[in-house]
C-alpha cells in the first residue's frame with residue numbers, strides 16, 4: 490500500500506483498458522492488426538504514481554481476458570478509484586465492466602476518460618447512467634485535481650475539463666486548456682503495463698525489426714479533415730522537445746531492447762526543426778533504431794526525407810484517402826491528387842517505403858470515384874497499402890453530416906472501420922461497397938511486386954509469425 494511522507498495511506502487508482510478481441514476490432518484481418526500500448530493510460534499512471542497515488546494499470550485488451558475476469562481483477566485490487574479509457578469502439582464494454590464493478594463494490598468511484606467521452610460527453614452520460622464523472626480532453630492535470638478533491642470530500646464542480654452527473658442533472662465544467670509544455674510530464678509508465686515486448690506488437694506491415702513499439706511525440710493537428718476525431722488534442726500543435734524524444738528512445742532501448750518504433754503522431758512531420766534535431770542526434774549518437782511514421786503529403790521536402798532515411802526511417806504512412814479529387818475536396822483534406830503522387834515519389838526517391846492509407850465509401854462516393862481510386866492505387870508507386878470503410882466517428886465533423894450524404898447507422902458498436910455496416914453513401918448499396926472493399930485490397934496485394942516485398946519482410950521469427958497469421962486472415966477475408 491502506498492503511503493505519503495507522514496505514513497497516511499494514499500488512495501488507490503486502477504486504470505483500465507477494456508477487454509475486446511482483435512476480430513471485434515479488425516474483423517478477419519485481426520491477426521495482422523496492431524496490438525499497441527495504451528500510452529494515454531501509461532502517462533496518466535506515471536502522473537498519479539509521481540503524486541503518490543497507489544497506481545495500477547489493467548490492460549484487459551492486451552491480456553485478452555474476459556469481461557468477468559476483468560471485473561474480478563479490478564475488485565481484487567481493492568481500489569478507491571477506477572479510471573477507464575474509452576474509444577467509441579470500447580464504450581459498451583467499458584460500461585459493462587463499470588456496471589459489474591459497481592455491483593460488486595459500489596464504493597469504488599468510477600472515472601471515465603479518453604477520446605469517446607471527450608467527443609460526445611452528454612450523449613455518453615445520457616446513454617450510460619453508470620458513469621458519474623467523465624474527464625474531457627487531456628487529463629494529466631485534471632486527474633490530479635480530481636483525485637485530490639475527491640479524497641478530501643471537496644466539490645469538483647470548479648475543476649476544469651469534467652462532465653459530472655449530479656442527481657438527475659448532467660453538467661459540464663469549464664473547458665480545460667491544452668498542455669503547452671509537454672516536457673514537464675513524466676515518461677509513460679511502460680513498467681506498469683503488461684510486458685511491453687510480449688504483449689504489444691505493431692501491425693505485421695509496420696514492423697521492420699523486432700521488438701517494436703509505439704511512440705507519440707506530439708499532440709494536435711492543423712488539418713481540418715472531416716473524418717478525423719480531433720476532440721482530445723485539437724488543432725493546436727505541441728510537441729515534446731527533441732531531447733525528450735531521444736531520452737524516451739534510449740529508455741525504451743535500455744529497458745526493453747526496442748529496435749523499431751512506430752511514431753503515430755497526428756502530424757509528426759510538421760515540426761521540421763525538431764525533426765531535423767531528432768534525426769541528427771540519432772545519427773551522431775549512433776542510436777541503433779529504425780522507425781516509421783505517419784505524415785501528411787503537404788509537410789515533406791526532399792532534404793528532410795533524405796535525413797530521416799539516414800536516421801533510420803524506412804517507411805512513411807501517408808493519409809492519401811482517395812484517388813478522386815472530388816472526394817478529397819469533400820473530405821476537406823486540403824491536398825491535390827498530384828501532391829499525393831509527388832510526395833510518394835519523393836519519399837521513394839529518398840529510399841523509403843511508402844504505405845498509402847485509403848478510405849472507401851466516403852461522402853459523395855460513386856462507382857466512378859471508386860474505380861478512380863482503384864486505378865490510382867495501382868498506378869502510384871506505393872510499397873504498402875491500407876484501406877478502411879469510411880466511418881463517421883463521434884467527434885469528427887462527418888458525424889453530424891452523415892445523414893445528408895447517405896444511410897448512417899449511428900450504432901457505436903459498428904465503428905471498427907472494417908465493415909460497411911456503419912455508413913453507405915447515397916447511390917451505392919452495402920453489398921456493392923463490400924464488394925469494392927475486397928476488390929481494393931486485392932487490387933493492391935495480388936501483385937508479384939507486393940508479394941515479393943512482403944516476403945522480404947520475414948526477417949525475424951516474430952515478424953514471420955505475424956505476417957503469416959495476417960496472410961491467412963487476408964485469404965479468409967477474400968474468400969468470405
Ligand code: B12
Nearest residue numbers: 523527528529572573574576577578602603624627628718
Ligand atoms: C495509437 C492509436 C491506436 C492503437 C492503440 C490504441 C491504444 N491502446 O491506445 C490501435 C492501433 C490499437 C488503435 C486502434 C483503434 N483506434 Co486508434 N488511435 C491511436 C492514436 C493514433 C494514438 C493514441 C495515443 O496513444 N494517444 C496519445 C495519448 C496520450 O492520448 P489519449 O490516449 O487520447 O489519452 C489522453 C486523453 O484521451 C485522456 N484519457 C485517455 N484515457 C483516459 C482514461 C481516464 C480515466 C482519464 C481520466 C483520461 C483519459 O488522457 C490522456 C492524456 O492526456 C489515436 C489518435 C490520437 N491522436 O490520439 C487514435 C484514435 C484514438 N483511434 C481511433 C480509432 C477509431 C481506432 C479504432 C476503432 C480503429 C481500428 N479499428 O483500427 C481502433 C479501436 C481500438 C479500441 N480498443 O477501442 C480514434 C478514436 C475516435 C473515437 N471517437 O473513439 C482516434 C482518436 C483516431 C482519430 N483521430 O480518429 N488506435
